[in-house]
Amino acid sequence: xxxxxxxxxxxxxxxxxxxxxxxxxxxxxxxxxxxxxxxxxxxxxxxxxxxxxxxxxxxxxxxxxxxxxxxxxxxxxxxxxxxxxxxxxxxxxxxxxxxxxxxxxxxxxxxxxxxxxxxxxxxxxxxxxxxxxxxxxxxxxxxxxxxxxxxxxxxxxxxxxxxxxxxxxxxxxxxxxxxxxxxxxxxxxxxxxxxxxxxxxxxxxxxxxxxxxxxxxxxxxxxxxxxxxxxxxxxxxxxxxxxxxxxxxxxxxxxxxxxxxxxxxxxxxxxxxxxxxxxxxxxxxxxxxxxxxxxxxxxxxxxxxxxxxxxxxxxxxxxxxxxx
Amino acid sequence: xxxxxxxxxxxxxxxxxxxxxxxxxxxxxxxxxxxxxxxxxxxxxxxxxxxxxxxxxxxxxxxxxxxxxxxxxxxxxxxxxxxxxxxxxxxxxxxxxxxxxxxxxxxxxxxxxxxxxxxxxxxxxxxxxxxxxxxxxxxxxxxxxxxxxxxxxxxxxxxxxxxxxxxxxxxxxxxxxxxxxxxxxxxxxxxxxxxxxxxxxxxxxxxxxxxxxxxxxxxxxxxxxxxxxxxxxxxxxxxxxxxxxxxxxxxxxxxxxxxxxxxxxxxxxxxxxxxxxxxxxxxxxxxxxxxxxxxxxxxxxxxxxxxxxxxxxxxxxxxxxxxxxxxxxxxxxxxxxxxxxxxxxxxxxxxxxxxxxxxxxxxxxxxxxxxxxxxxxxxxxxxxxxxxxxxxxxxxxxxxxxxxxxxxxxxxxxxxxxxxxxxxxxxxxxxxxxxxxxxxxxxxxxxxxxxxxxxxxxxxxxxxxxxxxxxxxxxxxxxxxxxxxxxxxxxxxxxxxxxxxxxxxxxxxxxxxxxxxxxxxxxxxxxxxxxxxxxxxxxxxxxxxxxxxxxxxxxxxxxxxxxxxxxxxxxxxxxxxxxxxxxxxxxxxxxxxxxxxxxxxxxxxxxxxxxxxxxxxxxxxxxxxxxxxxxxxxxxxxxxxxxxxxxxxxx
Numbered sequence: 025x026x027x028x029x030x031x032x033x034x035x036x037x038x039x040x041x042x043x044x045x046x047x048x049x050x051x052x053x054x055x056x057x058x059x060x061x062x063x064x065x066x067x068x069x070x071x072x073x074x075x076x077x078x079x080x081x082x083x084x085x086x087x088x089x090x091x092x093x094x095x096x097x098x099x100x101x102x103x104x105x106x107x108x109x110x111x112x113x114x115x116x117x118x119x120x121x122x123x124x125x126x127x128x129x130x131x132x133x134x135x136x137x138x139x140x141x142x143x144x145x146x147x148x149x150x151x152x153x154x155x156x157x158x159x160x161x162x163x164x165x166x167x168x169x170x171x172x173x174x175x176x177x178x179x180x181x182x183x184x185x186x187x188x189x190x191x192x193x194x195x196x197x198x199x200x201x202x203x204x205x206x207x208x209x210x211x212x213x214x215x216x217x218x219x220x221x222x223x224x225x226x227x228x229x230x231x232x233x234x235x236x237x238x239x240x241x242x243x244x245x246x247x248x249x250x251x252x253x254x255x256x257x258x259x260x261x262x263x264x265x266x267x268x269x270x271x272x273x274x275x276x277x278x279x280x281x282x283x284x285x286x287x288x289x290x291x292x293x294x295x296x297x298x299x300x301x302x303x304x305x306x307x308x309x310x311x312x313x314x315x316x317x318x319x320x321x322x323x324x325x326x327x328x329x330x331x332x333x334x335x336x337x338x339x340x341x342x343x344x345x346x347x348x
Numbered sequence: 349x350x351x352x353x354x355x356x357x358x359x360x361x362x363x364x365x366x367x368x369x370x371x372x373x374x375x376x377x378x379x380x381x382x383x384x385x386x387x388x389x390x391x392x393x394x395x396x397x398x399x400x401x402x403x404x405x406x407x408x409x410x411x412x413x414x415x416x417x418x419x420x421x422x423x424x425x426x427x428x429x430x431x432x433x434x435x436x437x438x439x440x441x442x443x444x445x446x447x448x449x450x451x452x453x454x455x456x457x458x459x460x461x462x463x464x465x466x467x468x469x470x471x472x473x474x475x476x477x478x479x480x481x482x483x484x485x486x487x488x489x490x491x492x493x494x495x496x497x498x499x500x501x502x503x504x505x506x507x508x509x510x511x512x513x514x515x516x517x518x519x520x521x522x523x524x525x526x527x528x529x530x531x532x533x534x535x536x537x538x539x540x541x542x543x544x545x546x547x548x549x550x551x552x553x554x555x556x557x558x559x560x561x562x563x564x565x566x567x568x569x570x571x572x573x574x575x576x577x578x579x580x581x582x583x584x585x586x587x588x589x590x591x592x593x594x595x596x597x598x599x600x601x602x603x604x605x606x607x608x609x610x611x612x613x614x615x616x617x618x619x620x621x622x623x624x625x626x627x628x629x630x631x632x633x634x635x636x637x638x639x640x641x642x643x644x645x646x647x648x649x650x651x652x653x654x655x656x657x658x659x660x661x662x663x664x665x666x667x668x669x670x671x672x673x674x675x676x677x678x679x680x681x682x683x684x685x686x687x688x689x690x691x692x693x694x695x696x697x698x699x700x701x702x703x704x705x706x707x708x709x710x711x712x713x714x715x716x717x718x719x720x721x722x723x724x725x726x727x728x729x730x731x732x733x734x735x736x737x738x739x740x741x742x743x744x745x746x747x748x749x750x751x752x753x754x755x756x757x758x759x760x761x762x763x764x765x766x767x768x769x770x771x772x773x774x775x776x777x778x779x780x781x782x783x784x785x786x787x788x789x790x791x792x793x794x795x796x797x798x799x800x801x802x803x804x805x806x807x808x809x810x811x812x813x814x815x816x817x818x819x820x821x822x823x824x825x826x827x828x829x830x831x832x833x834x835x836x837x838x839x840x841x842x843x844x845x846x847x848x849x850x851x852x853x854x855x856x857x858x859x860x861x862x863x864x865x866x867x868x869x870x871x872x873x874x875x876x877x878x879x880x881x882x883x884x885x886x887x888x889x890x891x892x893x894x895x896x897x898x899x900x901x902x903x904x905x906x907x908x909x910x911x912x913x914x915x916x917x918x919x920x921x922x923x924x925x926x927x928x929x930x931x932x933x934x935x936x937x938x939x940x941x942x943x944x945x946x947x948x949x950x951x952x953x954x955x956x957x958x959x960x961x962x963x964x965x966x967x968x969x970x971x972x973x974x975x976x977x978x979x980x981x982x983x984x985x986x987x988x989x990x991x992x993x994x995x996x997x998x999x
Contacts, residue, residue: 111835118654121835122645132637142922150919236853239860300857309919311851314640315630315841325835336821337754340814341861348864 025148025155026050027170027198029162030061030068033077044083050154057087058147060140062159062166064093076160087156092140094165095133097220103129104221108210111324130228131317137165137229139312141172149177149307164222167200172229177307183242184296188284191251195223201266206255223255224323231320233310240304245322247287247296252323254283299345349433352377353407353423354388357631357848368422370436373450375412377422390414393450393727393774395441400434403427410434415725415772418847419631442729446781449727449774451796458797466801467793470704470711476506478699480536485509485569491516498526500682500718500783506531508565515565518558522549524595527681529562532689532713533667535696539570540667542674544689544717546681547580547587551594555602563603566673573672575605580677581659581684583612590679606675611659613684614652616724616736622648623737630844634921650837656684657745660691661828668696668825682719687742689713694746695826698817702758703807706746707800710767711778714739720782725772727780743768747840752828755814755821760858761842763803763810768843770799813861850920 031043051057059079061068068078068091079087095103106128110116116124125131147155155173159165171194180186196202204218227248234241234248255263261280265271286292310316321329349368354377356362364386366379375395379386394414401409404423408430412420424430443449458466473488482488486506491513493503497520507516507530520528527546534541543566548559567576580587580597587597587610600608614622629635629643644650666672674692678684690700690713699705713719721727723734743764750757750764771779777796781787803810816822829836845851 118651118837119645119648122641122650125835126638126641126645129637131641135637139922142919146919146922237855238853238857239855300860311920312922313851313920314635314637315839315845316851317637318838319835321835329829329833329836333753333755333821336819337814340755340816340819341857344813344861344864344868347868 025144025157025170025173027162027166028156028158029166030071030076030158030160031079032075033072033080034075035072037072037077037080039083047079047084047087047156050156051086055086055153057154057156058144058151059084059087059089059156059158060144060147060169061089061091062094062096062140062157062169063091065091067093071160090143092136092143094136094140094159094168095129096159096164096222098215098217100133100220100222100225101215103133104224105210106130107324111328125319131314131319133225134228134232135312135314135317137168137172137225138232138310138317141169141176141229142309142312144169144173145176145307145309148173163199163201164205164220167194167198168222168226168229170194170198171226175230175233176309179240179303179305182240182304182308184247184293185288187241187243187247188287192284195226196262197268199267202255202263203266203270206263209256224252227252228320228323231322232317233308234298235318236310236316237304237308238298239300239302240308241298242301243296244298249323249326250287250296258283260286299342349424349429351425354379355421355423357419357421368424368433370433370440372440373453375420375437377420388420390418390420391450391773391775392437392440393443394418394769394772395437396726398434398437398441400430403430412437413627416769416846417627417630417844443727444729446728446790449780451774451777451780454775454797456797456802462801463797464793466798469798469800469804470707472502472708472712472716473504475708475712476531476534479534481506481531481534483536485539485571486531486534486541489513489516495785498528499785500525500720501527501530502716502718502784506534508569510568511562511565515558515561518556519562522554522556522559523547523681524549525680527718528559529566529675530717532676532717533693533696535667538572538667538671540573540671540673541566541570542663542667542676542689542692544681544685544713545675545677546685547590547595547677547679548598549594550591550596550599552591552596554594560603563598563606563675566675567605570671570673573670575607575672576603577663577666577672577674578603578606578608578677579611579659579663579674579688580609581611581613581688582678583614584610586615586679595679609662611655611662611688613655613659613678613688615679616683616738617733618648619652619738619741620736622652623740625649626844644839650839653741653744653748654837656687656741657691657748657828659684659688660695660745663688663692664695664825667692682717683724683736683738686713686717686719687738687745690742691745694749695828698756698822698824701756701822703763703804703810706759706763707803711800714742715778716784718783721771721779722782722786725779727774739771740768744840744843747843748837749826749828750812751838752836753821753826754812755816755819756826757812758815758817759810760812762858765843765846766803766810767799775799776802808862811862813858813865 031040032038047057061078063071071077078089081089107125107130110121110124110128113124144155144157147153157166157169157173171190174181174190174194175187178186181190200223201218202223204216205220205222207216207219208214209221230241231245231248234245254260258264259281260283261271261276262283264276264280265274271277287296319325322331352366352368354364354366356364364377364379366377369376369378373392375390375392377388390412394416395412396415397413399411399413401411403409407423407425408427410422410424410430410433412422414420424433446452476482476488485508487509489505489507489511490503491497492501492505495501495503497517516528520526523529524546529543529545532542532544548556563576563578567573570576578598582590590596598606598608600606625647626644626649629640629647632639632643635643663674663676666674676685676689690709693709693713694700694706697705700709715721719739720734723730724736724738726735746757747761747764750761770776774780776799777787777792778799780792780796781790787793841851
């Protein structure tokens with residue numbers, strides 16, 4: 025699986041021999057690859073007007089392009105804000121709740137993200153074909169797809185250590201601009217242009233997987249919530265800045281502590297483990313039917329509904345699993 | 349009929365070819381070829397509707413919709429055969445006499461005494477005793493001993509001590525269907541009670557001294573309460589409309605010290621339509637999130653569930669927190685009243701959250717109080733306007749509560765699903781007819797078997813591993829939030845998409861934890877035994893080794909049954925809108941899928957719809973030989989030789 029940003033084809037359909045060669049080396053003679061473009065076909069075409077574009081079939085003959093539009097940027101942030109507002113709205117009656125939930129579109133975004141990641145995984149696992157994923161910049165929806173696909177495909181990404189490695193690799197080092205994207209979260213009135221909850225969307229998708237495969241992730245919901253918290257505000261330097269270059273310039277490694285170092289301490293680590301975990305060597309294929317995708321209550325209703333009974337149940341599960 | 353195709357609703361790629369059989373009690377589809385003869389069995393009583401669709405090049409499609417929400421899509425090659433099957437099923441699914449029902453031919457091979465014992469498992473007299481009755485305030489009355497006062501009530505009713513036979517009879521004449529106020533639940537901690545009845549025949553201004561005295565008696569039976577709540581579970585408009593027909597509701601001016609309350613749960617017709625709409629959403633092909641949520645909201649289903657729950661919460665609060673008694677009624681007092689009283693009881697009393705207690709609850713508020721099972725669930729062919737998912741809604745309320753309070757119930761989701769299944773299956777006699785009187789006339793207990801005994805026998809499958817009787821969540825009253833809590837009501841895909849295995853979490857936490865619990869218990873017991881031996885014997889080293897190896901085996905076993913990953917799964921439809929994605933031909937792999945369905949570990953012996961394991965349900969002697977032609981017996985895991993013998997005997 026490869027990731028990149030969009031090719032700068034432009035209105036004049038520029039070609040780039042090196043780019044074609046690079047993608048050519050990935051595939052064997054006669055082999056076929058898939059390009060998953062996270063923009064709609066129309067949006068991708070329009071991108072040419074501003075210097076961007078798509079890989080033309082003629083220049084990349086072995087690659088088959090699939091479009092899977094995923095929401096990003098301002099609309100995704102609005103979706104997040106609306107959902108949080110809806111969850112906080114005590115006045116909604118039962119006969120309006122579902123349409124209100126639907127109008128936020130958040131769950132649709134979760135469904136789309138999971139479907140696209142599964143598609144990428146299917147290409148690799150079932151079709152045994154290589155996949156190139158890109159959107160516009162290669163820093164948002166691209167990373168969402170590649171990271172999620174790895175959780176689906178690779179059992180080692182489902183371990184506590186493996187998942188941390190995945191985050192380092194596919195989000196932090198890959199240059200997801202955390203500083204810009206995770207700024208004010210859902211309550212702020214300052215509508216920052218660059219803010220968008222892609223990382224939260226990723227965590228939500230991982231939560232959906234944990235619900236559908238309760239034994240297959242070594243970490244618990246607690247980890248996902250902690251990651252969400254730390255992406256927005258942290259005592260640690262792990263999610264600071266927008267890319268490696270900035271982190272170097274700011275001397276992050278020299279002047280801050282790593283979140284991973286803290287999480288992995290034996291005493292802390294226990295909190296983030298899933299007592300039901302059992303290594304599952306297979307690919308985990310989630311259902312993306314609407315019935316299978318649920319509102320992540322643990323996050324969105326965290327401060328709204330009492331979690332006492334669910335916490336007790338979780339404690340009981342832990343007790344049972346450990347007693348064995 | 350041969351060469352019939354069974355289509356999978358979710359995955360258009362999955363088509364099974366096989367033979368369709370029609371027996372006196374079931375429709376059976378047997379898949380061709382391979383070592384695994386996958387069978388799909390459907391009881392005729394479960395069939396809700398059959399739709400013959402337009403003939404296509406591949407054959408005649410036949411769609412069977414079941415009351416337990418299974419949807420079977422068949423394609424029959426010849427139009428003639430399809431029509432025959434269609435006509436037969438129509439007849440078979442609409443019995444006219446009780447004797448045609450499965451329960452009269454079902455034979456679980458128990459002797460007469462075992463059958464009787466099965467019926468005695470749930471004893472309502474014992475239940476009222478448990479509540480603390482008879483006592484100073486309440487007693488049993490035999491005024492209805494020959495069903496002379498009310499033919500839809502049981503022979504034994506519980507009434508306030510001060511309610512004489514005269515008062516009861518007088519009150520019954522002032523109540524719709526003669527369903528006078530009677531006790532449903534008594535709280536011995538504070539003497540508050542829940543009574544139930546039907547609507548009074550008050551019209552605009554009629555009064556009845558005895559009825560007023562009856563309510564007064566109920567109020568006085570609770571010395572701690574200054575007034576009596578009268579809860580009408582109907583919307584105010586409907587209740588008022590009833591007044592024009594000479595019925596209606598209690599006027600606070602006429603009855604001393606009552607506080608009247610409308611709760612506003614819709615009637616059976618609204619509920620029937622609501623379910624219908626929701627099922628249509630379930631049948632959508634690859635719906636978007638938007639289609640689904642809009643469709644679900646449009647059906648109003650969860651809104652109705654919440655309304656029933658809110659009513660139960662209100663009543664439970666009145667009893668537990670205010671210490672005030674409540675009289676509940678709707679129109680006839682056998683639908684909404686039953687729902688609301690049983691939800692309230694469940695919230696109030698932890699006993700009803702145990703397996704046995706739940707059976708008792710259903711027996712009390714649904715069976716004995718004359719809920720019209722036959723009319724509501726179509727045991728026999730009847731008026732379609734009487735059909736309504738009343739008990740289904742109650743069962744769903746219980747599930748919603750289980751989701752909110754995971755440690756509070758002794759039983760699990762499967763228990764609820766199987767009960768719902770059997771409300772419609774007519775395999776057991778519990779849910780037949782419309783009243784106790786009718787059941788006694790038909791001698792149900794002598795001619796059929798009790799579901800409760802069957803479930804009790806298989807109770808290991810129905811336990812909730814998180815339940816602990818000493819847990820704080822388990823004890824006392826459950827207090828669910830009433831608001832804001834819209835988000836707490838979830839779509840129950842375990843019930844309404846029960847047969848679409850691709851939709852559900854692929855690994856069962858409940859089963860795993862039950863296995864863990866059992867394992868741990870066994871290990872602890874063994875440890876005890878070995879510990880004793882250790883104390884007795886001199887050879888400590890030898891025993892150490894034994895203990896270690898036992899533990900290892902234990903965890904290995906556990907690992908196997910829980911993470912049986914060959915059952916994992918196959919990719920779902922991720923690209924159904926895009927034709928360009930090359931799909932694999934059906935023959936290529938998906939072996940995992942067939943393994944998913946048939947592996948013995950995965951099947952619960954108590955599951956009524958899993959044909960491969962269904963011995964009792966089929967009424968057939970043995971697990972393996974089920975084909976009517978008698979050919980192709982598949983040796984089951986345990987009984988190799990026995991199966992042949994059994995077939996011989998049956999033949």
